[in-house]
Amino acid sequence: MKTMRHISLLFIAFILINASVFGQTQREKKAERQFNGFSFVSAIDTYDRMIEKDINKDYALRKLGDAYIMLREPEKALPIYAQVVQQPNVPSEYFLYYAQTLRANGDYDASKEWMKKYKDAGNKESSIVKNFFKNNDLASGIFNSVEKNTINKVNFNSKYNDFGAYVINQQLVFASSRHEAAAIKRVYAWDKQPLLDVYVANIENGSNEKATPLSGDVNTALHEGPATFSADGLKMYFSRNNSDQEKMDLNGREIRQVGIYTADFVDGKWQNSKPISLNNTAYIVYHPALSSDGKKLYFSSDMPGGYGGTDIYVSDINVDGTFGKPINLGAVVNTEGNEAFPFLHKDGVLYFSSDGHIGLGLMDIFAAVTNENNEIVNVINLGEPINSKKDDFGYYLDDEGFKGYISSNRKGGLGGDDIYAFTRIPPLTLKGQIFDAVNNEPVSGAKVILTRENGEELAYFITGE
Known part of the structure; x- marks a missing residue:
């Protein structure tokens, strides 16, 4: 050298x-x-x-x-x-x-x-x-x-609620309360918006006008969405209201809890919708997320024995399609507040939303950190611009780990909840050759230093032969 x-x-x-x-x-x-x-x-x-x-x-x-x-x-x-x-x-x-x-x-x-x-x-x-x-x-x-991400609006949001984006088969699947899906659409009592259905939009050149209801029998007169999918794209898990017309509140209004349902992709349509065995009319079971191998189902629930409002649980999916006993993810993840919208990335990292951990606003998005024993030991707030002063949830990251989507009701949106696309800021890459100014020969063993304007050194490398 x-x-x-x-x-x-x-x-x-x-x-x-x-x-x-x-x-x-x-x-x-x-x-x-x-x-x-x-x-x-x-x-x-x-x-x-x-x-x-x-x-x-x-x-x-x-x-x-x-x-x-x-x-x-x-x-x-x-x-x-x-x-x-x-x-x-x-x-x-x-x-x-x-x-x-x-x-x-x-x-x-x-x-x-x-x-x-x-x-x-x-x-x-x-x-x-x-x-x-x-x-x-x-x-x-x-x-x-x-700052580690850039964020942009997408052009298929509506004036209603749009959230929970998930990419499958080069299409974006999301939940929306836009009213075109059903001939008879009931209005949700709390916000007077139509109930949710599952929609599909093209990732490239997608638009509000071109977003269409998911084909098949998934969408009904009840709430449907958000959804998650198996790695092969043939199995779908989604949230839906349970129909329990015998239960009424003190004002005589029908009580409908939320459960998780499955559907199969058959002949180009999503069919055979049916509830999973973890559902219970006494409490909420919703926001499904699958591990990449399809062997574990993560979800949010306010079932008895939790830490606060809704907690995140995981259940084994057995070979015969039955489910193991739900396991609460513990006090590192769950708080006295609400934890919801889990997403498990291909690399095994769990992302979720919470209003109980220290955050920027109302509900923020977090990542769970595991140690060498695969135990969750910490959670990290993803910061701006992923999070804002409002509710931020519905995190999705592609398999490569560079692009994804979030949902938020932050200021500047088109409707109530809107979908935003984000891109992780890539690492700085420096390529090329260094030449001697005298004889124009390539220089080996040269130290190249990256500094800020004030001289603070950020990094360096030594050129090879």
């Missing part, structure tokens, strides 16, 4: 800006995919290997500390951050992370000193991040220090 020296950077082929990542090797890319996909145990192993092999060591050390915070292990993050804050030109937000980690470990005096250094560097905490730290949610505070 040639000695480091000053060179002229003549050509950089391609840059995507995201100050949190600076990609070079496959191992670095792997680590970032793991971290951004909430696979923090795997990310820790990859960052350890990067540090051992001196691959972008300073950056890997910073991310290693972050990963331990995500796993709710501030005692392991503390000695790592102690090294990080001594790095030359370290991003000053790590003064804040170190201060908060010191506080979490009971060293309040040192925490105040590093908080002062953070503010002396010209920083000011955002109100959102400050709120997370104030409530001892280090993971959400650190995770949300850098």
Whole structure:
């Protein structure tokens, strides 16, 4: 390897800006995919290997500390951050992370000193991040220090409620209270909107006018939706009102609980709708979500024995189609409030909505973090722009982990609840060659450093032969 020296950077082929990542090797890319996909145990192993092999060591050390915070292990993050804050030109937000980690470990005096250094560097905490730290949610505070998604409106929303988007067979399936689906449509008493049906829209060039009711016998005069699907696209689970006309409230109105139903894709239509055995007219069972192997059903329910309003449960799906005993996901996920709209990504990460955890507004979207034993040890608020001051729910992420949809009643929407598309901000990628300005020969062993305008180093790499 040639000695480091000053060179002229003549050509950089391609840059995507995201100050949190600076990609070079496959191992670095792997680590970032793991971290951004909430696979923090795997990310820790990859960052350890990067540090051992001196691959972008300073950056890997910073991310290693972050990963331990995500796993709710501030005692392991503390000695790592102690090294990080001594790095030359370290991003000053790590003064804040170190201060908060010191506080979490009971060293309040040192925490105040590093908080002062953070503010002396010209920083000011955002109100959102400050709120997370104030409530001892280090993971959400650190995770949300850098924006990770962009969000856009979709053009198939209506003036009614549209939510719960799910992509299957290149089409977007969602629940909507637009009234075209049934010849006789009942109006929901609470908001005077038509009851929900399941609709389909094309992902490309989809529009409000082209969204159509799902084919088959799923839609009725009751509420239907949202829905989830098996990996092969042949089995559908969806929410529907149970019909129980014998139960009335004190005002003589019919009480209808919500249950989960299934349907099969036969001859191009969704048919054979039937309730699952977990339904009960005494409580709600709704918002189904399937594991990628189709062996577990996640759902929300206010069945007796929970922690609060509605909790998230999981039940095994047996080979014969019956269901095992529902298991409450526990106090890390469930609160005295309401947890609902679970979504299980292909990589095994559980996303859900809650109004009981620390959030930005009413109902926020969270991701569950698991340890090496696959136990849920923490939940992380996905932050802005996924969450807002209003209700945010119905998270869906594609198999590749880059694009998805959420639902929200945030300001600026077309109807009550609207669907929004989001894209994860990609890692920064730097490609090209570095040439010597004198003889125009490629330079090996050159150190390329990415910095902010104030000189803070974000990452670096060494050019190969």
